Amino acid sequence: MNIEDDILIQKYEMLLYNKELIYFDAEEFEVIISHYVSNERYADALEALIHAELCHPEDLELALHKIRIMMYLDNHDRAFELLLALENKACDFFEINLYKGHIYTINDEIENAVREFELVFEKNPDLGMEDLQYIPEVLIEQKYFEEALIFLHRLIDSGKTCAKIFFNTGFCYDQLSNVEEAEKYYEKSLDEDPFNEKTWVSLGVMHHNANNTDKAVEAFDYALSINSKSIASLCKTIVLMESGKCDKAVETILEVLDELPGDANALCNLGECYENEDNQEEAEQCYIKAIGENSDFVMPFWNLSKLLYAQGNIEAAIRFIDKAIAIEPDNEDFLYFRGQCFISLSRNKNMLETVLHNPAIIRELNPEKFQDSEFINKHKKAVFFYNIGEVEDCCKYLLESLMINSEALELFFKAFPKAKDDAYIINYFGKYLK
Numbered sequence: 001m002n003i004e005d006d007i008l009i010q011k012y013e014m015l016l017y018n019k020e021l022i023y024f025d026a027e028e029f030e031v032i033i034s035h036y037v038s039n040e041r042y043a044d045a046l047e048a049l050i051h052a053e054l055c056h057p058e059d060l061e062l063a064l065h066k067i068r069i070m071m072y073l074d075n076h077d078r079a080f081e082l083l084l085a086l087e088n089k090a091c092d093f094f095e096i097n098l099y100k101g102h103i104y105t106i107n108d109e110i111e112n113a114v115r116e117f118e119l120v121f122e123k124n125p126d127l128g129m130e131d132l133q134y135i136p137e138v139l140i141e142q143k144y145f146e147e148a149l150i151f152l153h154r155l156i157d158s159g160k161t162c163a164k165i166f167f168n169t170g171f172c173y174d175q176l177s178n179v180e181e182a183e184k185y186y187e188k189s190l191d192e193d194p195f196n197e198k199t200w201v202s203l204g205v206m207h208h209n210a211n212n213t214d215k216a217v218e219a220f221d222y223a224l225s226i227n228s229k230s231i232a233s234l235c236k237t238i239v240l241m242e243s244g245k246c247d248k249a250v251e252t253i254l255e256v257l258d259e260l261p262g263d264a265n266a267l268c269n270l271g272e273c274y275e276n277e278d279n280q281e282e283a284e285q286c287y288i289k290a291i292g293e294n295s296d297f298v299m300p301f302w303n304l305s306k307l308l309y310a311q312g313n314i315e316a317a318i319r320f321i322d323k324a325i326a327i328e329p330d331n332e333d334f335l336y337f338r339g340q341c342f343i344s345l346s347r348n349k350n351m352l353e354t355v356l357h358n359p360a361i362i363r364e365l366n367p368e369k370f371q372d373s374e375f376i377n378k379h380k381k382a383v384f385f386y387n388i389g390e391v392e393d394c395c396k397y398l399l400e401s402l403m404i405n406s407e408a409l410e411l412f413f414k415a416f417p418k419a420k421d422d423a424y425i426i427n428y429f430g431k432y433l434k
Helices: 003-017 026-038 042-055 060-072 076-087 094-106 110-123 129-141 145-157 163-175 179-192 197-209 213-226 232-242 246-259 264-276 280-293 298-310 314-327 332-345 349-356 358-365 373-387 391-404 408-415 417-421 423-428
Strands: none
Touching (some): 003 026, 026 042, 026 060, 094 129, 110 129, 110 145, 129 145, 145 163, 163 179, 163 197, 232 264, 246 264, 264 280, 264 298, 280 298, 298 314, 298 332, 314 332, 332 373, 373 391, 373 408, 391 423, 417 423
């Protein structure tokens, strides 16, 4: 912000504080409003807009500012109403079609969105690239990659290109699993901006997903040469570990720890490498050190609980999985693992076998009807809690599964016939059993 704008903001806030009459030109109000919006002070921006509308009730630019603020606040219904009102004033602002398209995209009305975006291109052939880039970025954000490519190629064909346009094009092809086209456009982006860490990382991830380990590592190395603290170090480590090159993965992690001593994420990765090399003692020490560095980071608790479980130290595994659950209480993997610990502790192998294979049992009963993962998860939890004697929690999840599928009780009783004799269950589901 320049000195004149700074003085303008101070003058406005002084008048506001002293409850004096506020009057500025429409352009000055736009500066004030834009200042608050850029600092995410939307309440202040709306207050300034109220004063602006009192002074300039017919100003169309101010009307656009109001629409933008509504969109920043995710009040899309109100924004759309204001857009229609502005459109009815025979206003030819390109933003009307642009923002309507944005709102249609958010509402998954993609055909309407594309139509509005097409109008932006048709009505405004000389519009700047910065404004036109807005269209594919909105579509990408909502995962409409094929539609985004339509407008990205329009920009490219018209000569309106830059590193970002090529990157977005490569990213869309990447998401659509078109590796050849993705690589081509990522490389075009790097031709424009060879020191873009994000592009090198994306190229590496793409090669990793395509099982091209050497190219993936090469891309991550380029990213690390640009920024030694890049996320590329983590990506490279994962690639090396998954390809069985644990010794090289350890080298990479140790380099990270030289740059970032005590990095909990790197320590967890190092622990996993040691586990893969069957060096459980070193792995355990890495996880304990990671916990000491960052007690809010869930991964070392999770990894350590699994390691202790594999060693047969079930009580200790429970202590650490409880700490992981305290950080992420709704994580189904953690809850399931905790149940598995308690069942293993009871040494009831038949019970463990029943629980571990319950989703498969459900699917075998009627494979087409029970593909709903939410139903399976709820039903699986009900089975867990029943097996460890927590009947109240069992009923809670069984009821939730029943709300998804009316045959949940029948399936449950088929797996556990004795449950029909449980007084708590009978009382809980009385009206469903009549």
